[in-house]
Amino acid sequence: MSEYTKPLPKPSPTSRPFWDAAKRHQLMLQRCGACGQFIYYPRDRCPNCFADELKWQRASGLGKVYSYTVVHRASSRHFMEPYILAIVELDEGPKMTTNIVADPRAVHVDMPVAVYFDDVTPDRTLVKFKAA
């Protein structure tokens, strides 16, 4: 297997539980204990009510494409073109930036998608999506 040369996300103390869960092929979101809102990306306080009672909860992994682009000209030689960048709106509410693993001609706004875990290195798994 050739070396993985794309940029690897580097977890912070706040985000580490998300990345550790991804490695176990689980999609974990924070949820506010005070107002109940699901939150993505990981943070220290609830952006909705400012409470500091955030807990990790496993998400369904289901959602739909909120928007997307098809990259025909990447800025780095490490990314193979064309590829699909997307914002996926999860059933729990938050939106995530991700890739859709699909034929670029097949993707569309509102397309139902399900989580797909891409083990890009032994230490790091990227959360991506495929057609549901």
Add this chain to the structure above:
Amino acid sequence: MGALTDKYCIVGVGETQQMRPSNRTTLSMACEAISNAMADAGLKPSDIDGMTSYQVADSTSSAHVATALGMRLNYCLDIFGGGSSTEALVAHAVGLIEAGYAKTIVCFRSMNGRSGRRMGGQIPGGPIPAAMAADDNQFNMGWGWTTPAQRFGMSAMRYLRDTGCTTKAFAEIAVAHRYHATLNPKAIYRSPITIEDHQRSRWVVKPFRLLDCCTETDVSAAIIVTSRERAYDLRHPPVFIMGGYARTMTESPQWNYSRPVIHYVAGNYGWKRAFGMAGISHRDVDFVSCYDAFTFTTLIQLEANGFCGHGEAGEFVKGGRLQIDHELPSNLSGGHLSEGYTHGVQMVIENVRQLRHRADDACPGWREGKHTYDRAKGCRQVKKARICCGMAWGWENMASCLILRGMAA
């Protein structure tokens, strides 16, 4: 009207050529742009006592420039910022002069935006530095999300779906700004294009084609701000600062994708402040400038700033409305799409020249304000150029605006 409306003026503008590549330092280019702006105003280095600049860790600093030009400054500041910074630094200058921190302030941007650090952060053809996928970038860069085209493309795609607008509206903007560039001897791209040329150009980041994307250039540009009283003695009639908003933000400003509607952009939160301060309505605006990193960014700012309703911008720009001699000329120098990329300064510079009635076009008498208005002969001066609204942004979630008034009819 705002307490400071018309009390402060833009009195000098200047820039280098648009270059690809410059083979120069950002210091050298900044000194040339500021020297040109001083000559334009009729000022010498000892008349300038404040200097501000913006950059994204890709440029020289005010201290270096002041040293090279032999200036002793009462105020200097270099901020981290891109689009929307020009108008913010002009607002900043107004406040500083009013408060007595300085008398005459030059604001500059100097960048090797093509031959040096390009937007998106990479050295051309090289690897993305590993450090860039840390901290704030850990949730985008690993998936190959690094460039402005990708980010704005995401908003554009959703906008098309929500409004029924098509990419032909994008083409209208490309064609209008290119038409203006054909009248601008300084512009990089000067051949006219059609809607069909746009529709046939290759995909860069869908829904953006090549002709939706701005050029990248090496350039420096500068603007000098002073008080109305000092402006009277300078070379040109003053261009008055009527109002604006400066780096106004949406909610959740850093992570646009997490907002409820990603194409409900920052201008929506700012324009009532700018128009209220200026004491004008949209009907009073004779022409606009509208930050065109992409065609879509012009489109969306027109509706965000109230020139038309939400979702109506596609209809609004149809039929060449943004072209000179039509209802609302936009980016009269050709803008980022066709003139060159200055991170927003050149739009303010062009607006100043238009408001002075001294667009530097092919008319032999432009320096005296004598224009033919014959577009076939290369005149790019707007006939009625009294009030201009300049709209700029950095991202969807941050925007600035600068409403200016000239004295020429």
